[in-house]
Amino acid sequence: xxxxxxxxxxxxxxxxxxxxxxxxxxxxxxxxxxxxxxxxxxxxxxxxxxxxxxxxxxxxxxxxxxxxxxxxxxxxxxxxxxxxxxxxxxxxxxxxxxxxxxxxxxxxxxxxxxxxxxxxxxxxxxxxxxxxxxxxxxxxxxxxxxxxxxxxxxxxxxxxxxxxxxxxxxxxxxxxxxxxxxxxxxxxxxxxxxxxxxxxxxxxxxxxxxxxxxxxxxxxxxxxxxxxxxxxxxxxxxxxxxxxxxxxxxxxxxxxxxxxxxxxxxxxxxxxxxxxxxxxxxxxxxxxxxxxxxxxxxxxxxxxx
Amino acid sequence: xxxxxxxxxxxxxxxxxxxxxxxxxxxxxxxxxxxxxxxxxxxxxxxxxxxxxxxxxxxxxxxxxxxxxxxxxxxxxxxxxxxxxxxxxxxxxxxxxxxxxxxxxxxxxxxxxxxxxxxxxxxxxxxxxxxxxxxxxxxxxxxxxxxxxxxxxxxxxxxxxxxxxxxxxxxxxxxxxxxxxxxxxxxxxxxxxxxxxxxxxxxxxxxxxxxxxxxxxxxxxxxxxxxxxxxxxxxxxxxxxxxxxxxxxxxxxxxxxxxxxxxxxxxxxxxxxxxxxxxxxxxxxxxxxxxxxxxxxxxxxxxxxxxxxxxxxxxxxxxxxxxxxxxxxxxxxxxxxxxxxxxxxxxxxxxxxxxxxxxxxxxxxxxxxxxxxxxxxxxxxxxxxxxxxxxxxxxxxxxxxxxxxxxxxxxxxxxxxxxxxxxxxxxxxxxxxxxxxxxxxxxxxxxxxx
Numbered sequence: 048x049x050x051x052x053x054x055x056x057x058x059x060x061x062x063x064x065x066x067x068x069x070x071x072x073x074x075x076x077x078x079x080x081x082x083x084x085x086x087x088x089x090x091x092x093x094x095x096x097x098x099x100x101x102x103x104x105x106x107x108x109x110x111x112x113x114x115x116x117x118x119x120x121x122x123x124x125x126x127x128x129x130x131x132x133x134x135x136x137x138x139x140x141x142x143x144x145x146x147x148x149x150x151x152x153x154x155x156x157x158x159x160x161x162x163x164x165x166x167x168x169x170x171x172x173x174x175x176x177x178x179x180x181x182x183x184x185x186x187x188x189x190x191x192x193x194x195x196x197x198x199x200x201x202x203x204x205x206x207x208x209x210x211x212x213x214x215x216x217x218x219x220x221x222x223x224x225x226x227x228x229x230x231x232x233x234x235x236x237x238x239x240x241x242x243x244x245x246x247x248x249x250x251x252x253x254x255x256x257x258x259x260x261x262x263x264x265x266x267x268x269x270x271x272x273x274x275x276x277x278x279x280x281x282x283x284x285x286x287x288x289x290x291x292x293x294x295x296x297x298x299x300x301x302x303x304x305x306x307x308x309x310x311x312x313x314x315x316x317x318x319x320x321x322x323x324x325x326x327x328x329x330x331x332x333x334x335x336x337x338x339x340x341x342x343x344x345x346x347x348x349x350x351x352x
Numbered sequence: 353x354x355x356x357x358x359x360x361x362x363x364x365x366x367x368x369x370x371x372x373x374x375x376x377x378x379x380x381x382x383x384x385x386x387x388x389x390x391x392x393x394x395x396x397x398x399x400x401x402x403x404x405x406x407x408x409x410x411x412x413x414x415x416x417x418x419x420x421x422x423x424x425x426x427x428x429x430x431x432x433x434x435x436x437x438x439x440x441x442x443x444x445x446x447x448x449x450x451x452x453x454x455x456x457x458x459x460x461x462x463x464x465x466x467x468x469x470x471x472x473x474x475x476x477x478x479x480x481x482x483x484x485x486x487x488x489x490x491x492x493x494x495x496x497x498x499x500x501x502x503x504x505x506x507x508x509x510x511x512x513x514x515x516x517x518x519x520x521x522x523x524x525x526x527x528x529x530x531x532x533x534x535x536x537x538x539x540x541x542x543x544x545x546x547x548x549x550x551x552x553x554x555x556x557x558x559x560x561x562x563x564x565x566x567x568x569x570x571x572x573x574x575x576x577x578x579x580x581x582x583x584x585x586x587x588x589x590x591x592x593x594x595x596x597x598x599x600x601x602x603x604x605x606x607x608x609x610x611x612x613x614x615x616x617x618x619x620x621x622x623x624x625x626x627x628x629x630x631x632x633x634x635x636x637x638x639x640x641x642x643x644x645x646x647x648x649x650x651x652x653x654x655x656x657x658x659x660x661x662x663x664x665x666x667x668x669x670x671x672x673x674x675x676x677x678x679x680x681x682x683x684x685x686x687x688x689x690x691x692x693x694x695x696x697x698x699x700x701x702x703x704x705x706x707x708x709x710x711x712x713x714x715x716x717x718x719x720x721x722x723x724x725x726x727x728x729x730x731x732x733x734x735x736x737x738x739x740x741x742x743x744x745x746x747x748x749x750x751x752x753x754x755x756x757x758x759x760x761x762x763x764x765x766x767x768x769x770x771x772x773x774x775x776x777x778x779x780x781x782x783x784x785x786x787x788x789x790x791x792x793x794x795x796x797x798x799x800x801x802x
Contacts (some may be wrong), residue, residue: 104470124791191616212561212616260552300562302772317440318761320470322447 074232100326109323116327129304129311129337132218136307137286140222146279148230152237153263168239170231182295183223186211214234214239214304217297221305224292229285233278239275241267274346280340287336308332369746398690399427403442404458405435407712408510408677415698422697426690439463446471450684455691457682459507459677461497462756467759468573475506476681481692485701492718493753494676507678508699509717513638514746515573517647520633520710521657523553529680535575536662537602541632541655547633553604554613556634557625560770560775563767564617570636571771574599576672576754582763583755585706590755591767592782592789597685598664600781602674604774612775627653636661638674640745643713646733660746670801671749676717715743766792 075082076336090109103112120126143184154160155167188195189210210220248266259266293299298312299306308328316325385590390481402412409432416428420739431454432449433441438458445453459467467474475667489497490509498507505722527550529543544555552667558743559567578595590596606612613632615621624630626641626647635641660670679699697704705718709727721727722744731739766788773787775781789800 050690092382119794123794125795209561211563212614214776217561298563298565300563300768300772302769314761314765317443318765320443320466 097331099323100330102323103235104323106326112323116324117331119324120327120331122274125303125306125311126308126331129306129308129346131308132303132305133287134291136218136222136225137283140225141279141282141286143222144226144230145233145275145282147163147226148233148278149237150242151230151234153267154174155234155238167235170234172231173228174232176228177294178291181224181228181291185220185296189220193318211297212301215300217301217305220296221292222287224296225289228292229282232280236274237271240271244270260295279347280343283339283343284336287332287339308335360460369516382794387437397425399429399686400456400687400691400694401454401677402428402430402456402458402679402687402694403438403454404430405438406459408714410715411510411708411711411712412607412698415704416708418703418707419694419697420779423690423693426693429696436437437558437713442467445682448475450474453495453682453684455682455685455687456695457680458510458568459498459663459678459680461494461677461754461761464507464678464680465756466760468498468506472500473683474690476683476685476688478505478681478692479503480524481604481688488625489700489719492709492720493673496753497676497756498678505588507680508724510677510699511714512717512742512747513674514745515576515636515661515674515716516642516746517661518635518637518656518658520553520628520652520655522577522655523547523551523633526551527534527783531657531659534541534662537664539663541602541606541609541611544606545609548609548611553612554632556750557613557615557621557630557632558603558607559617559621559773560607560612560614560772561616562772563769565764566617566682566770568764568768568771571599571603571727573636573672573674574602574664575662575670576751577661579669579752580684581752581754581756582760582767583757583798585755586646586801587757588799589789589792590786590801591765591792593762593801595664597782597785600771600774600785602664602782603771605678607775611754616625623648628655641747642734642739643729646696654735656734658734658739658742659794660742666752669751670750671746673681673747673751673754677755712776715740757800759792762791765797 094206097110100116101111101113102109103115104110110288116309148323151170155163160166176184189197191197191209191212196209196210197348201207208216210216247269249262252266288309289307290313293307293310294313297305299310309332312325312328312332315321315328358775360607402409404412409430412428412430416430419428420426431473439460442453442457442459443462445451450473458474459585481497486508491512494512495505495511499505500507519531524543524547527543527546529546534540534543541555547553548556556570558570564566572581575591575596580593580595580599581588582589582591584590584593603612610725613630615625615630615632621630624646625632625635642658646653649656661672663670679695681688681695698708699705700718702718702720702724704725705716705721708714709716709721716722722740727740728738730736767785770779770781770784770788773784774781792798793800
């Protein structure tokens, strides 16, 4: 008896940690693929880039250079131009796109609109469009001599616009392309949020004598707040990292008018082979994104009623 | 994309360039594939991959059947990875320590120095395989562009180019100008002004907003004719020296005179000029373009003529190199010996070179080719002109070498921005180039030549 007692006791005491260990191991085993991929494709490159940003290439060897890259960055006129361009595009493009996306979402949600499904899909299509097709499409639309946009302008008696070769209009072209590309996604996010606003709120507002505009202002907008916070932050981060549009449309030109931080980073890494400096630009960009995103989150959350 | 020679042709692959966002990922994936096929080479049968782009690729394809017959067990696969996408692909592979590179790679002279300097262990040292003895068979300055400071060879020249001027003989005859009598660019500008007044045709076209990297081609030609380039032999910044400023000032004067048509860069836009649809009369380009005319503008045979570039000043240089390309072998390739056999066969034997020339029509670097009969035959498209001899003569002129350095890409960008300021906002050439030189000094730590 005593012997069986002791065995049961010992087995349970022995089993307990092993069961706990197994209880720990099972989820870890299931998570392993994700963890391995995260460490291999996220953590390692991010940390390696941080290391690279403190090095410079000398005779084929990455040698430690301390803060040299960051010091150079602080006095680099092209980086300053890239930062200014990126911020200009950010400040103009994000509000325009989000207001338009909101109006689109309200329209998509309206019972009055026929063929809503088709329209929703067609506004969403650009987001899945490949970079090459996108570049070819906009180059064709914005071509000076035989582009469709200039054809429309001249057919109503307006002068042609040098969309990609004029510093001002090149920025406008980037903004147009960006807006076209991402408006659908934002509209879909707003649409999802719109459909979660209870119908009773509109009825109650109508009973209180609020007209359509007041309903939009006092019911729809507050209801959309979580989606607005999300899209503002996401669009801001996306635009700060802007690369595709200037790369396929203007190559940063004319005379650096559409050079963005992302494009400048690319040029330094893959055209000038200066991976150390490019990594430093990457970390500077990260810092800017974090500061702006945290600032936005702070402002938008504080105003919450 | 950078050298004036391959650049315009490369623009054909603009779509490939546009794919860049995907290139890095695709490059890694695609090259993993080729890596796997290489590693199976231990047992005798070997498959070699070659990275190149469209036109040189056609030339190499043409040499494969004969090579494979002579070397049973070796299979060559040519991959047209596109240009300029190929530079990103090679750079990515080099930065990854050589993993995923093709066995053989086609490299432009403008990228060569940078690769050798930045990744000294990236390309195989061909001197160890016996490349040194091939030196006398190739133009000296081009051969030297693929050597490191201690003279080790990292690439065998494929095509070589010299700058020439293609012009519409019929249009100049119309206003009574004899192009053979024109000795300087200033005389050419005078003729261009008359041409514009009397026929409405522009003298030449430029990509004024510099939408493509090849927009600096004309200046590169003019600067070389002045005996200068982006850098001098000491590696100092030379793009703001006297000759450089005069070159840009010529472009400014031509622009002010209204004889430059503003046509964006890229292959399609270049072809509108070749086909005579762009209302331009002259195309300052390189020797490889001669092979482009018959195919693209058959109707204008006899209307187009070709000559060496006029001098910037009377008695100055009338020849200017326009770069070239090389075949290099990856140091990481497990089959370097086999790869070297193919490089030697296709680049440095008459048998291989004749096939390559037939396949692509690119001007060969291999000197013995210059004396073959097929090569010296009169050119039918240019009304029996001995076009290849014209190129050989220009290539044989004693002109200063081009000092590209590892910072060529930055220099090209700095210059192109300065040119845009001059052409679009009326900046002063000297001030714009001084600004470019200062920027370049800040970026590269190089001194500005005095």
